[in-house]
Amino acid sequence: MSAVPATGIPSAEIPDFPPPRSSACPFDPSPRLRDLALTGPLTRARSWGGSTPWVVTGHAEQKALLADPRLSADFSHPGFPSPVDPAHTGGGSSDMSFVGMDDPEHARLRRMVSGAFTIKRVEALRPVVQEMVDGFIDRMLGGPKPADLVQALALPVPSLVISELLGVPYEDHEFFQANSKNIVSAVASPRTRQTAHANLAGYLDELVGRKLTEPGDDLLSRLGEQIRSGELTRREATAMGVLLLLGGHETTANMITLGTLLLLQHPDELARVREAGDPATGDPRAVASAVEELLRYLSIVHLGRRRTALEDIEIAGRTISAGEGVILLGELANRDPAVFPAPDRLDLTRDARKHQAFGSGTHHCVGQPLARMELQVVYPTLFRRIPTLRVAADLEEIPFKYDSVVYGVYELPVTW
Template sequence: MSTAPRADTAATGTPAFPDPRSSACPFGVSPEMRTLTDRGPVSRVTSWGGSTPWVVTSHTEQKTLLADPRLSAVFSHPGFPSPVDPEKAGRATADMSFVGMDDPEHSRLRRMVSGVFTVKRIEAMRPVVQKLTDDFIDTMLDGPRPVDLVQALALPIPSLVISELLGVPYEDHHFFQTNSRTIVSATAGAEARHTAHSDLAEYLDDLVGRKTSAPGDDLLSALAARITAGEITRREAAAMGVLLLLGGHETTANMISLGTLLLLEHPAQLATVRDTDDPKVVAAAVEELLRYLSIVHLGRRRTALEDIEIAGRTIRAGDGVILLGELANRDPRVFPDPDTLDITRDARPHLAFGAGTHHCVGQPLARMELQVIYPTLFRRIPTLRAAIEVEQVPFKYDAVIYGIHELPVTW
């Protein structure tokens, strides 16, 4: 997968996509991406293999299309905008479980796991996440300085939490974290990413098999019971396990480290998060960080199954469509002064978790973890600061889930 910029195509006059986030503004949208907004809410780009999919930049049109069943999430459709070789797209769909499916199959599989991520169930886990956070901060305070916040806090907490939910042994975290990094890498080849998927799927398949004979109180055991009942296949269960394991730690870990650095760059807003005893203030801050950072890159990609009229354009059946959440989340018609971080604004209309039937199933868990970790970190270590300049921070320009490779901090 490549995110290298491409020159505009003279024949079409369309701008190139994707274009990497600029090191000149690591927390924002690159100037090149801004030009897509200037072309209107729906326009063409030149992308992988010379294809010319539609790009949707506005908030209103994205929310409408994400709820439109005429757009398909199946990777193997001709015209689907993807860096993956079309003949391998069917294999990629299987790798990604219900993320790459349409209803009714998408909803059938999604319902099997969504009950674990209800707000009520996730809220019951808040004391566990609070204790984990305090324990890891205790270890940080007792250890040497500077310390890498990614390895000391941001990565292990969501990894532990999703491992517990799924029933995955946390002692295997180096294995699944390494493979996850390969899967979301923008520089790894298609075969390397498929191998990482296969290794994780084989690992989860073995776990599901063991849960069949010795079930526990976890999601993989629940899926194993569905296999026994004939509701799903073992391969489907393993694929869902891969999806949830990857999504349950990779995105949240990046939000923890990236959001921490962003708040360190905005000390007044950091102080508000640190000093408040109002959970609504913290919740609003988390929503604004999710909006502002928009860490999922390359957009939510679809194929039109029928002709769709929108914003004065006609998206024809078979056309590829890319919905860019980072631009929707900077839409000034929805978020006034969108390039300003403002934790007091109502950022809840953001599309960081998508919308429609494919919205992120684990969003209650991600929100809760962030609501616990940010204020606890700044209260426990009020003098926390980055040990290097922002210009020296190794941002993940080489990944489709944006974040930070390493964040040395001290106090």
């Protein structure tokens, strides 16, 4: 019989984390994680150095814990369950700005950028985004077939949008896309990851410096005003710029491509999106609902939201002790049958608004209104403009991002 350590689970039964996904079911969470969820809403997994952080799979438990101030998002805590070897992270929590901080510092920095992502401001950008999407589709239609949807549409749209919002020259997109790719890689060497982060930070620092003397009508210029007033340091502004540039294009780009590929496997659901997005007869509420279901079903951030317990926390019959790491898996919360009946079925008519794709609590994704709006524009426009769109390869030939923190595909050949 296996020894039972302080975790309360026999050592031989504690699985390694993260377990591999299955190429047979590329849109679903890892089968091993699904098995883990069957053991209860909280369990253990083995991570770096033999540590055994708690893994939270239940929707209710995740929502409660993400709202609990006794859990810390600070990367520097000794028990923090780092997604990469902590000996090779190359920096402290400030390197990724307020996502790695607790209140009140988290709230102070977050307030300085949250105004740019309000629903009202984002909706004012919708016509501009619509024009961008139509322009990229025009160019794709006028080019060779098959086309790579990643490079033709999915990556340039959010890259251009976040560039305009931040005040980053879009002509530098190849530079920041290449470095972003290395930062979110789960297999890149520590040196590669550190170099990529340093490249982006240096680039943004130089740009912030220019905004201090030549401000424009953009978010980095407004951060420059806060530097001049003493509310913000230049390093803090640079870190926020890195975070927003990285998060503003990498996640949305992958969601566009993966969602498109998923819908092409479900033609009836695809037809719902096309019909709901018709400018004359469609229903914007149905488009918005479809996007929420796609966000729920795909849940592209697959290494979990990570925290450290500052105090003992009793939940679901377990005790998370002070100093222990916690990994909250949104992809499993989003497949919790207690909240989403028949969770493995893609159903664009379901009310999926309780999903955890953007997290919840004080650390919920600040850019979620922008991401939602971009997806609401891209999906129906693409399928309306190209009704015969299809994948120009077998599913098993598509290169999925099994080696990335943000799930998606590296390329998606399409034709029409």
